[in-house]
Amino acid sequence: MLGRSILRASNRAIARQSLGKSTRASSTAAGAEAASSPFYLTLTAALATAAAAGSTAWYYHLYGQEAFAMTPAEEGLHATQYPWVHERFNKTFDHAALRRGFQVYREVCASCHSLTRVPWRSMVGTMHTVDEMKAFAEEHEYDTEPNNEGNIEKRPGKLSDYIPAPYPNEEAARAANGGALPPDLSLITKGRHGGCNYIFSLLTGYPDEPPAGAAVAEGMNFNPYFPGTGIAMARVLFDGVVEYEDGTPATTSQMAKDVVEFLNWSAEPEMDERKKMGVKSVALLTGLFAISVWVKRYKWAPLKTRKIVYSPPIGPRR
Amino acid sequence: MAGFANAIYSTFIRKNTVLLTTAFAGAFAFELAFDITSNKVWDSWNQGRQWKDIKHRYMVKEEEDDE
Amino acid sequence: MTGPVIPIASESSGSNFNFRLHPPSILTSLSPQLAAQFPPWSIALTMSLSSASSTLLRTVARQQLPTSRAAVTSCQQRRGVADAKSSFESPFASANERGSTLKIPNFSKYKSNNSPRSNQVFSYFMAGSLGLATAVGAKATVQDFLVNMSASADVLAQAKVEISLGAIPEGKNVIIKWRGKPVFIRHRTQGEIDEAREAKWEGLRDPQPDEDRVQRPEWLVMLGVCTHLGCVPIGEAGDYGGWFCPCHGSHYDISGRIRRGPAPLNLEVPAYSFPEDETLVIG
Numbered sequence: 001m002l003g004r005s006i007l008r009a010s011n012r013a014i015a016r017q018s019l020g021k022s023t024r025a026s027s028t029a030a031g032a033e034a035a036s037s038p039f040y041l042t043l044t045a046a047l048a049t050a051a052a053a054g055s056t057a058w059y060y061h062l063y064g065q066e067a068f069a070m071t072p073a074e075e076g077l078h079a080t081q082y083p084w085v086h087e088r089f090n091k092t093f094d095h096a097a098l099r100r101g102f103q104v105y106r107e108v109c110a111s112c113h114s115l116t117r118v119p120w121r122s123m124v125g126t127m128h129t130v131d132e133m134k135a136f137a138e139e140h141e142y143d144t145e146p147n148n149e150g151n152i153e154k155r156p157g158k159l160s161d162y163i164p165a166p167y168p169n170e171e172a173a174r175a176a177n178g179g180a181l182p183p184d185l186s187l188i189t190k191g192r193h194g195g196c197n198y199i200f201s202l203l204t205g206y207p208d209e210p211p212a213g214a215a216v217a218e219g220m221n222f223n224p225y226f227p228g229t230g231i232a233m234a235r236v237l238f239d240g241v242v243e244y245e246d247g248t249p250a251t252t253s254q255m256a257k258d259v260v261e262f263l264n265w266s267a268e269p270e271m272d273e274r275k276k277m278g279v280k281s282v283a284l285l286t287g288l289f290a291i292s293v294w295v296k297r298y299k300w301a302p303l304k305t306r307k308i309v310y311s312p313p314i315g316p317r318r
Numbered sequence: 319m320a321g322f323a324n325a326i327y328s329t330f331i332r333k334n335t336v337l338l339t340t341a342f343a344g345a346f347a348f349e350l351a352f353d354i355t356s357n358k359v360w361d362s363w364n365q366g367r368q369w370k371d372i373k374h375r376y377m378v379k380e381e382e383d384d385e
Numbered sequence: 386m387t388g389p390v391i392p393i394a395s396e397s398s399g400s401n402f403n404f405r406l407h408p409p410s411i412l413t414s415l416s417p418q419l420a421a422q423f424p425p426w427s428i429a430l431t432m433s434l435s436s437a438s439s440t441l442l443r444t445v446a447r448q449q450l451p452t453s454r455a456a457v458t459s460c461q462q463r464r465g466v467a468d469a470k471s472s473f474e475s476p477f478a479s480a481n482e483r484g485s486t487l488k489i490p491n492f493s494k495y496k497s498n499n500s501p502r503s504n505q506v507f508s509y510f511m512a513g514s515l516g517l518a519t520a521v522g523a524k525a526t527v528q529d530f531l532v533n534m535s536a537s538a539d540v541l542a543q544a545k546v547e548i549s550l551g552a553i554p555e556g557k558n559v560i561i562k563w564r565g566k567p568v569f570i571r572h573r574t575q576g577e578i579d580e581a582r583e584a585k586w587e588g589l590r591d592p593q594p595d596e597d598r599v600q601r602p603e604w605l606v607m608l609g610v611c612t613h614l615g616c617v618p619i620g621e622a623g624d625y626g627g628w629f630c631p632c633h634g635s636h637y638d639i640s641g642r643i644r645r646g647p648a649p650l651n652l653e654v655p656a657y658s659f660p661e662d663e664t665l666v667i668g
Contacts, residue, residue: 095369121542126369129376145562160542272368280356284522291515298508323503331509341513345520352521
């Protein structure tokens with residue numbers, strides 16, 4: 001395109017030069033020459049355009065691209081998209097699954113992972129009865145407020161207490177797990193890219209043995225979904241590791257699914273109410289919008305259908 | 319039809335205060351009906367998923383323990 | 386009903402403006418209900434500038450139209466407006482001429498078949514429904530914001546304190562903390578109960594019988610905050626065998642009633658209940 005226009009411009013310039021002398025006398029010829037640009041102007045414009053486009057491309061090449069610190073292998077395998085029912089806009093959590101998931105957390109995850117933002121009381125009326133939760137809470141000891149002598153005593157847990165962490169502090173947690181800190185699970189589905197899919201893939205994605213050529217460090221385990229593929233946590237969910245009270249077969253994927261739904265609940269305990277409120281709002285606002293469209297037409301109809309006619313003046317008769 | 323329209327007009331619309339009062343009273347009635355309906359629809363969408371659908375399993379056991 | 390010609394003429398200025406009310410030539414996007422609501426009169430402005438010699442009679446002399454005027458009217462004829470059967474016959478001669486913009490088009494096609502009243506009721510119903518739905522939405526919005534201000538779930542969870550009473554022997558005080566304030570729990574002896582009941586309460590500063598201050602006579606539960614300036618009274622002290630506030634010397638009796646000193650009111654009794662025999666729940 002650019003080349004063609006340059007070519008055309010130069011052709012015209014040559015043609016004009018050859019014809020120039022004979023048509024110079026006419027005033028129209030002078031006007032035509034002013035309208036067409038000389039060759040050097042076209043060349044400058046073309047070079048400037050090329051320089052601008054080239055430097056833009058060069059700087060984009062240098063700084064404009066998204067930077068990846070890790071190779072795709074180091075990034076970890078992308079988690080599969082699973083059809084989570086509770087992620088649909090009109091579905092609540094399956095509270096029976098939450099109950100099972102909490103059981104999995106209690107019996108498996110809780111030995112290393114804390115759930116510090118979840119109080120015992122929040123399970124009451126979502127997956128357990130008051131008495132069941134009181135019993136769970138009382139299994140754990142909590143510090144009292146200082147008594148009259150300033151001593152801190154131990155008391156059994158109450159519903160208003162938060163679920164205790166397995167380790168007193170981060171250093172103890174690291175020391176017990178070979179330097180790796182088991183993350184708090186309260187907000188884990190929000191805090192990990194991929195959410196539910198990632199947690200599920202991670203829990204069920206341990207191969208029986210690492211693939212050939214994979215470098216697995218001492219004390220580490222291979223998991224393709226974990227960034228870097230070396231994860232300190234070993235596979236924990238094996239078929240039948242917990243026994244569900246409602247008779248659901250405790251397969252690895254069933255347990256993983258239940259605990260993922262439970263962790264999603266702990267990250268978003270308000271989800272059921274939120275979705276219900278959203279559905280209600282959308283329904284009401286749709287009706288409101290429809291009526292307001294009608295009212296708009298009602299108010300504008302006389303203005304839009306108005307016509308103003310201008311009758312031109314009648315000139316004086318001669 | 320025209321008689322019906324006239325009745326509606328003279329009852330609710332003729333006076334602006336009556337129209338306003340009707341709208342606000344209707345808002346309360348509508349909110350009630352809307353909430354009940356939408357809750358029903360929501361519960362039917364989530365049949366068997368919510369705690370109130372499964373709690374009878376565990377509550378019954380409680381009462382047996384108490385007895 | 387067609388606009389009468391309103392000539393505003395000024396002989397001295399030499400110009401002549403004719404304003405006339407005029408029906409619209411075309412009615413677009415008008416729903417049937419609305420057609421009855423809005424008689425489609427609208428205003429057209431016909432302005433003629435004429436020379437000083439022109440008079441009011443100019444409008445009457447319209448018959449002799451110049452060609453430019455004919456072009457405009459033919460344009461309107463092409464749209465089929467002037468040709469449509471008019472719904473109104475104007476008494477003015479100029480209005481009846483072919484192509485006159487004074488002709489009212491026929492709107493029967495757009496007209497609602499319902500009675501005007503039912504159209505009116507429908508319009509008001511829609512406006513009222515808009516108000517109704519808006520009120521519901523506004524109420525829900527305001528309510529959600531106000532609910533935000535109420536106590537959060539973790540505060541409410543700690544708002545109740547459960548105490549087992551089996552550990553408190555007769556004639557002993559126990560102070561527990563509830564919502565950051567001390568609460569006195571007194572296991573009263575029979576003698577103290579009799580003393581509290583026999584006292585003449587009608588003449589006290591804050592007259593209240595002991596029966597109103599306790600649910601079970603042996604258990605006295607009170608907020609341990611002096612009603613004067615908020616100190617914590619000392620138990621088993623004072624001239625009346627009850628509590629004594631060391632700050633300004635208020636004496637409370639064994640029912641927690643103010644007997645002497647600056648405090649204006651009896652010690653406050655919080656809401657509490659006995660869900661079981663040996664359990665007390667405050668809050």
